[in-house]
Amino acid sequence: MSLLDYDFMQRALIAALLTGLAAPAVGTYLVQRRLALMGDGIGHVALTGVAVGLLTGWAPVWTAIVVATAGAITIEAVRARGKASADVALAMLFYGGIAGGVLLTGLAGDTAANLYAYLFGSITTVSNGDLLVIGALAIAVLVLGIGLQPQLFAVCQDEEYARASGVPVRLYNILIAVMAAVTVTVAMRTVGLLLVSALMVVPVATADQLTRGFKATFLLALGLGVVPSLSGVVFAYYVDVAPGASIVVIALLGFGLAWPLGAMINRRRRRRANGEDPRLAGRHVTAEEHPHQHGEECGHPAVEHDDHTDYLHDGHLHAAHGPHYDEH
Amino acid sequence: MLVNEVINDTDCVVTVRGAVVVLGERPVLYGADLTVPAGQVVALLGPNGSGKSTLVRAAIGLIPLAAGQVRLFGTPLARFRDWGRVGYVPQRSTAASGVPATVREVVASGRLARRRPFWPATARDRAAVDEAIELVGLGDRAEESVANLSGGQQQRVLIARAAATEPDLLVLDEPNAGVDMPSQEAFARALRTFVASGRSVLVVLHEMGPLEQLIDRAVVLSSGQVVHDGPLPVPAGVAGDWQHHHAESPRAAQEGLFG
Numbered sequence: 001m002s003l004l005d006y007d008f009m010q011r012a013l014i015a016a017l018l019t020g021l022a023a024p025a026v027g028t029y030l031v032q033r034r035l036a037l038m039g040d041g042i043g044h045v046a047l048t049g050v051a052v053g054l055l056t057g058w059a060p061v062w063t064a065i066v067v068a069t070a071g072a073i074t075i076e077a078v079r080a081r082g083k084a085s086a087d088v089a090l091a092m093l094f095y096g097g098i099a100g101g102v103l104l105t106g107l108a109g110d111t112a113a114n115l116y117a118y119l120f121g122s123i124t125t126v127s128n129g130d131l132l133v134i135g136a137l138a139i140a141v142l143v144l145g146i147g148l149q150p151q152l153f154a155v156c157q158d159e160e161y162a163r164a165s166g167v168p169v170r171l172y173n174i175l176i177a178v179m180a181a182v183t184v185t186v187a188m189r190t191v192g193l194l195l196v197s198a199l200m201v202v203p204v205a206t207a208d209q210l211t212r213g214f215k216a217t218f219l220l221a222l223g224l225g226v227v228p229s230l231s232g233v234v235f236a237y238y239v240d241v242a243p244g245a246s247i248v249v250i251a252l253l254g255f256g257l258a259w260p261l262g263a264m265i266n267r268r269r270r271r272r273a274n275g276e277d278p279r280l281a282g283r284h285v286t287a288e289e290h291p292h293q294h295g296e297e298c299g300h301p302a303v304e305h306d307d308h309t310d311y312l313h314d315g316h317l318h319a320a321h322g323p324h325y326d327e328h
Numbered sequence: 329m330l331v332n333e334v335i336n337d338t339d340c341v342v343t344v345r346g347a348v349v350v351l352g353e354r355p356v357l358y359g360a361d362l363t364v365p366a367g368q369v370v371a372l373l374g375p376n377g378s379g380k381s382t383l384v385r386a387a388i389g390l391i392p393l394a395a396g397q398v399r400l401f402g403t404p405l406a407r408f409r410d411w412g413r414v415g416y417v418p419q420r421s422t423a424a425s426g427v428p429a430t431v432r433e434v435v436a437s438g439r440l441a442r443r444r445p446f447w448p449a450t451a452r453d454r455a456a457v458d459e460a461i462e463l464v465g466l467g468d469r470a471e472e473s474v475a476n477l478s479g480g481q482q483q484r485v486l487i488a489r490a491a492a493t494e495p496d497l498l499v500l501d502e503p504n505a506g507v508d509m510p511s512q513e514a515f516a517r518a519l520r521t522f523v524a525s526g527r528s529v530l531v532v533l534h535e536m537g538p539l540e541q542l543i544d545r546a547v548v549l550s551s552g553q554v555v556h557d558g559p560l561p562v563p564a565g566v567a568g569d570w571q572h573h574h575a576e577s578p579r580a581a582q583e584g585l586f587g
Binding site: 153 | 409412426432433434438440443449471476517520524
């Protein structure tokens, strides 16, 4: 009997696919703004959310989303204020998340062992209801992460500049925090809350070794998230381990392979000539064919340049040089 | 003070009146005035800590004012929405972040004020980005990672990013600080091209460098107040000297107090 004949395995693989796409999609933005550990923090807080579900009998997916989102917005608010004491405040939030989770689970009469499936994932526990919620959320995260890429890129690249461009920076910051919280919840059935951050960060770090641009890194990271997610779940089926562990180890192996390869590529790129614009190096660049003489009547704006006059012609500065014009 | 009275506010791209800025507990600006008339290149000069950066950042709404008012293109800052008309170049040594980005990607992020969320870039957007990259002389490096460029080239990327929005006003915060000579030349060239089409520039400078001949007016700050507003304080070449000259000139100081 093939592993795909088991319903639970089909669900686990679909959940892994969605997680493998959503986690690096959000992770790229977190790494870009150097908040790689934010996913970790949210994962800790989400544990309390799961415990609330166990205590009240509500679906842990929903309670985890609510608590993780509240935690993520708190983290974002503390970060945005930028006070020196912010890291201590965040640390306390993380401890509180774990301790609250274990405490509430105990009060619910469950043992902490029941939390294990949420901490490191479990391939047998993805229900049909879970899958619907996970699917809808993961697709929402992907649509936002891809559709708003120019905006999110700008905010994560240079927050102050984005503000000076009239981009509603605070709104996008909160959006990233909420997307991260949702992704943590999506991922808790497969990689689990304690290791979800690895799936947000490691594929991005791996892609980053091989690429030069943001879009390329983003797309490659999605692929590098899916491969370990699927293979980790399959591995967990054959060898009885928590899928989170196998997913993360496979992702890290990928990084181990990409690192030397990336170093080699980079060395080759740097060796390529560091060319400069010839106009700046003082070399002589003549303008293309020129049907008229620049002067007061040609309509091209004039601008003084040292001892002569340049004329602005289709975004180029032209200076008279004997019978032709030079690019200045 | 004199200059401000002559120029009508409505012709001004930037008007700052009596700006007071307090950062933390520390007052940084005490009632500074600044105008940039359309088509002028205005240099903002002054010693370190005199409030130059604070003044330009307040002028484009990055820092709140404790008192005073700002107008951009005649519109009070609180109601100003036309951010595509303003290109800002922050004072920074690097254009890189935690994930690699190509020159084109960073420059394209300057185009956002003219784009809508969820809509792909138009041909016009792409052309503006290409032109901006060409303007700073990085055309053949457009697909390279900004992290692999020199500091001066990265500064040029930031200038191209500001130019990509096709602004009517460029605001530059020490664009030449720690920048190699070819990049300074590239920048002066880009600025000549920009100014030739009749647009305005507000530039914070520590040293004149190759920009000197482009500057129409200089505003000198000292300890959060304007102490000079008029032609360049000191003739060509002696960059740095004006600081001394004007901080000690009683007339300039007086103008500043009541300006």
